[in-house]
Amino acid sequence: MAQQHLEPTDPLAGPVTGDALAGYLRSQATEFLRALRQHRESGAQAQGPEDPVDAARALRRSVRRISASLHTFRPLLDPDWSEHLRPELAWLSGTLGMEHAYESRLERLLLALHRLSGAVFPAQTSAVVGGATPSAPTPDRGNLTVGAAKAGALLDRQLTLARTRAHSTALQALGSSRFHAVADNIAVLASEVPLTPTAKNTPLHPHATAAEERLADAATALPLVTAGHPYNAEALIHGLSPDPSPHPQDAPWHQVRLLLRLHRYAREVLCGTNPPVEVRLLTAGQALDRHRDASEAAAAAAAAARTPRIAPATAYALGVLHADQRHEVEAARFAFQQCWQKQAVST
């Protein structure tokens, strides 16, 4: 959406400079203000064609891009302004993302429970996967075993409660003076980007290249040889570890996911709407999103299993579910490795 406002960059027109960064930031700020207006309007007439979920997604979308640009092209921007705004954008992005995260985690886990029960997926499931409806109906539990049904009910309770809290927190945030300050800042950005005096003619490429190199270095440091061997059984290796913290082996993959996003947004700034290998980057990014989602779903299943006084059948189902999601983590690493190797050859 945002890129429609961006003037396409002609590669023959000389190096891309701070001017393009200013244009990109202006368009993202405009996008933010539009989504905010949409969110407020849809709040009044609930469930309209432009619903608050879409609006919240559009808000997060522009906030992430502004935040990433402030990070990657930091030397071209007024340091006081950008150092003040960046943590505020991180707070906003994090706060707005939680509700959706809990919702999709629950959907992922309930769908997995159905798959593990050999159940035929109910018709509404596809709508749930598509994420089209804000409070999507959960799949029918009629044909689950007792353990799977109880595990599903437990996860439903816990994650719905977490989602409801995240929803309240997000609403509070959007009404807070802290948010109004951020919104004012972005409103200014929509008309006037605080570049440094020399930035207008400073080339963007070195900064974008540095972001790409940070990504390449981090991806190279991943255990890709292991990941490329199917069924290496690495992802579950601490599945019953006494350490209750999330799997430490996942962290470098999460980091690559963030660096890939920064690289992708930097390319948007440089290349406009049609960066040449965008599809490959998207595929790699999807694999890493799946990695993150499965990792967090596995942790949620493990956490639910620590609920006091649950039945053994419930705990058993949660154990199977946890291992299934760790299996998904391993599958996502394999998918990333396959896609990344191709990319390394062709670029």
Add this chain to the structure above:
Amino acid sequence: MAQQHLEPTDPLAGPVTGDALAGYLRSQATEFLRALRQHRESGAQAQGPEDPVDAARALRRSVRRISASLHTFRPLLDPDWSEHLRPELAWLSGTLGMEHAYESRLERLLLALHRLSGAVFPAQTSAVVGGATPSAPTPDRGNLTVGAAKAGALLDRQLTLARTRAHSTALQALGSSRFHAVADNIAVLASEVPLTPTAKNTPLHPHATAAEERLADAATALPLVTAGHPYNAEALIHGLSPDPSPHPQDAPWHQVRLLLRLHRYAREVLCGTNPPVEVRLLTAGQALDRHRDASEAAAAAAAAARTPRIAPATAYALGVLHADQRHEVEAARFAFQQCWQKQAVST
């Protein structure tokens, strides 16, 4: 071992006939009698260099080969004799195999629990894997979580009890008049094979080829395209199914395992000690053995989880363990597919 007694078959010496079958059966019968003598002697002086476990394995080994030959080359053998002996051999092979099956199942599950706990394998583990000792020490449980340790203890109790019962059953069987009748039959076989009147000059190839075709047909009917896609998540698809019976999807793979063994033994009859692609057949067979072992270990973990009054942490660990072993089932199918496709190309 057995093949050392077999005269190597010269491929230029004309078609292999019932004569070679008689030679093979005689050598296997001799092997059986030697293992039986060894078993009786080692029973007196326990844990000698030739221990009763090795002797029992050698007994099973020759029984399986005699039984397979009776099946594959049925038309060349006296029908009354072979139809009477075959079920007796099946009984003996099954009875003698149970103790070892329970023992290796327990070892597999305890090693998996250690792996899943991220524990460093204790030094004695390699001896356990090698299966060198009859009552192998189980891995140290010191660094397992409470759930994993309790799951290990539960499986240890249940499978050790089953193994002890299987041991008694096998000892009773070896002392029974039913067994003595089988042994007498095999003793006769060591000197005189009851071929049909025309069998001596009947070529073996058509029967061996039929066995190979039964294998090829059954392998072709397997879902190999799915199995060749890593992380297809098929093996766990009924992991929480209300159906308590073993996974029906495993049965065709178990069947191919048996047909592969029949084919391998038929090749031994025809080609003697050095069949050309024996290594590949062994690799495929090992993948199917692993498939069977993981399938049964997964079922044992699921069965243990149905023990009344277990702690939720125990049930959770058994759920993770079950899923891990189903993951192994899927990995074994992938390994078989990889190896089988190669074979199809090169032969």
